[in-house]
Amino acid sequence: MLISTLEQLGYQHQGYPVGYSKSSQIRWLSVLDLKGKSEQQLLKEMDYQTRRNIKRTDEMGVKVRQLPIEETDRFFKLFKMAEEKHGFSFRDEPYFKQLQRDYQGYASLQLAYIDLNEYINGLQQKLDDLNNQMQDVETALAESPNSKKQKTKQTQLNQQLTSTQRKIDDTRETIATDGAILDLAAAIYIYNDYEVYYLSSGSNPKYNAYMGAYKLQWEMIKFAKDHNIDRYNFYGITGDFSEDAIDYGVQQFKKGFNAHVEEYIGDFVKPIKPLLYKAGEISGKL
Template sequence: MKFCNLTIDEFESFVNDEFSHYTQSRVHYEGRKALGLDVHLVGVKEGEKVLAACLLNGAPSFKFFNYFYTHKGPVFDHHDKELTDFFYRNLTDYLKQRKGLFVLVDPYITRHLLDGDGNVTESFEMDDIIANMEHAGYVHQGYNIGYSNDSQARFLSVLDLTDKTDAQLLKEMEYKTRRNINKTIEMGVQLRDLDEEEMDKFFRLYKMAEDKHGFSLFDLATFKRMKKIYGDNARVVMAYIDLNDYLALLNEQLASKRADYEKSAAELAEKPDFRKLKNKTAELEKAAIQLEKKARDIEALKATDGDVLELASAIYVFNNHELYYLSSGSNPAYNQFMGAYHMQWEMIKFANQLGLKRYNFYGVTGDFSETSQDLGVAKFKKGFNAYIDEQIGDFIKPLNPVAYALYKKVKKK
């Protein structure tokens, strides 16, 4: 076996064949290189065959050193003790030559599969992997629950697309979710891509989510950089509704309902004691009144907010294996149009059209109690028939123990 830098083609071929995360990709590497960021492709080969691959990011840390991180990597079978020892032993030498202070890895390894309520449905052997990593000098950071600025979420909400039609996927969703999706279609909610000049539209909606949930993570420049890095493998989309189209639809429905009411009322005048007809006429009148009110409300909304309402927006990234729903936001003033439901459904269909196996709603806290901070978000994702993929978590190895101990002390202050 030989530890070496991989060519971009060697790396891409391997990660396309082996299940891997979007951050372990050619577009991620080329995007970071184009921005002048420190990025490395390393791996293990036996002859011409690649056995392991890893995209590593580097960044200055603690004045004279560099911090290294591989997001959801490296990509190889961590149950293989010999390969694990060989890769990480050589990685240590490689990073020490580059003034490494410490390295953090969080390989894309599933510990448990859970249902949407947090009940374990399948478990995978982890003890040998953790033992192999500890033998290589890596300290497991534990099975944390919740969100952290220092690590990725360990619990991923995932929809299985394998060998399923769009109709099957819709049928398997919870009734409320399926009903809301169908309502958005009936109302004429639409989805379109935003170009680079329109990223502020996405960011305005994203900021509304930040304000609602009380967090602040990324600025507009970060999202623009993300879109630039992933290029054609990223989509920034927005769900919207044209109120003129919706009003035309409502008025068409109203005209039809009025005609049905007038016909039923005329029949009732001839048969005033026909109870069933009396109930039908009353229901038709009630429905017509409701449509009239809805049309008036939409007219008023159109007068104050304009013809087109921007409902929800999100940024998505995809590779050969999954489509990932990364960051999003919606305008709570327009919740009645359920833009987030429409956006998710259209992107689920897009992922299915690409032939991907998984639609990754991304992180939830892993707290499935009724007091969870993300209870609403978790239930929203669960409604699409998503299950939970619990990851193994982070491992850290100090590369310069003395400097790293000092770094930790300074960081605590």
Template sequence: MKFCELTIDEFDSFVKDEFSHYTQSRAHYEGRKAMNLDVHLVGVKEGERVLAACLLNGAPSFKFFKYFYTHKGPVMDHHNEELVRFFYTHLTKYLKARKGLFVLVDPYVTRNYLDGDGNVTEEQPVDEIIETMTSLGYMHKGYSVGYSLDSQARYFSVLDLTAKSDAELLKEMEYKTRRNINKTIEMGVQIRDLADDEMEKFFRLYRMAEDKHDFSLFDLATFKRMKKMYGDNARVVMTYIDLNEYLERLNVQLKEKQSEFEASDAELKENPDFRKLKNKTAELEKAVKQIEKKIKETEELKTTDDDVLELASAIYIFNNHELYYLSSGSNPKYNKFMGAYLMQWEMIKFANQLGLKRYNFYGVSGDFNEETSPDMGVIKFKKGFNAYIDEQIGDFIKPLNAPAYKLYKLLKRK
């Protein structure tokens, strides 16, 4: 085996074949290069065959040193102890030679599979991986729960797409989710891709989510860079509704329902003692009033807002293995149109069309307690699509210059 720097073609070919995260990609490498950021492609080869590949980011740290980080890397079989020892031993030497202060690795390795309620359904053997990494000086940062600016979420909400038709995927969702998807279709909610010069539309909705959940992560420029970096493997979509078209639909429904009501009411007058007919007529009258109410509300909304309402938007990135639902937002004023449901359904179908194995709803806190969870609503929303939970192994950190790292930690505490 040989530890070496990989060419972009060697790296790209390997991560396309081996299950890997979108950040371990040609696009990510070339994007960082274009911004003159420190980025490395290293791996292990046996002859011409690549056994491990890793995209590493570097950044200045503590004056004369560099901090290195690999997001969801390296890409390799972490259950192959010989390969793990060889890769990480040589990675340490490689980074020390480049004035590394410490390195943080975040392997794309599953610890447990859980159901949507957080109950473990299948454990994965990771203790030996942690023991091996610890023996190499890579300290495991533990099984964190919640969100942190210092690390990625450990819990992903994932929908399995393997060998399933769109109809099967829809059937396996919770009744409420299926009903809401169908309602959006009945209302005429639509979806479209946003062009580069329309990113402000996405960001406006994203900021509404920031305000709702009291967080602030990225600015508009970051999202623009992300979209440009991943090119054809990124989509920024938005759901919307044209109120004029919606009113047309409502008026057609009203006409049909009024006709049904009038026929039932006439029949009831001839048969006043038929209990089922009484109930049917009452329900039809109620339905007519509900549609009339929707028409009135929609007409009022047109006068106060606009003919076309922007409902929800999100940025998605995909590779050969998964489609990732990364950042999103919606206008709470228009929740009744449930734009997020149609957006997820259309993108699930898109991922299935691509032949991908997973639709990754991305991070949740990992706290499944109704009383303490900061994102129980989000967890339930994703669970409704029949998503399971993929709990990751977590982060490992290794000091590369022990004295300098110790001083760095002491100063950081102050």
């Protein structure tokens, strides 16, 4: 009904495309409904792995802070990594600076980062606690050498001690080569009273183990809740839901937060000068 009405008014429907295009609006969106839901309920409704990854970022001490416009370059460096990874080219750095000026008060440039010195301190505390537990187990085994329960616990503690020490050693190596403060992921958001809109982002694949992108999204979801905003828009996906889709990984990431898919009707064009428009179509310039 709507399409026929618009066509009667001279508009031409551009069909139902799948994929990304620089010449048309995104037709498929991934959206999370926040209305009437607590943080605990939102977490519960997420995919198990997504929920676990968010918890891990807290355990590792991943933090999020807002970047001032003067530090847009830190965002853009990560954004360029995303462009290279996915093989696309979107905008240059001045565009994102101007975007923040145009949406002043309604734009937010967020950075997820980790202080590896703090992370090591946490790991060292865990290591000390594990060693204390191991001493208790060894004392118990000295009294009851055949205790299956204590032997099992000893094996588990040995595995945890080895794993924790390896993380400490690896982290020290990273500090030596990359520094103590790592920029993990960054994103720019636009928001109003009704919606938080996740526009563009990037991350350093070298540091995927710290899962900065999960921390970013969760902190901004909480931001939306704190400001009584009921709609969290992860924005565009291709609409190709096969495992061969170019954005399959992105879709699964957004789906993990329990986002649902919305399909728009598509673009309409109204030729103001039909003959020139037809000529442009024939020549391939439109």
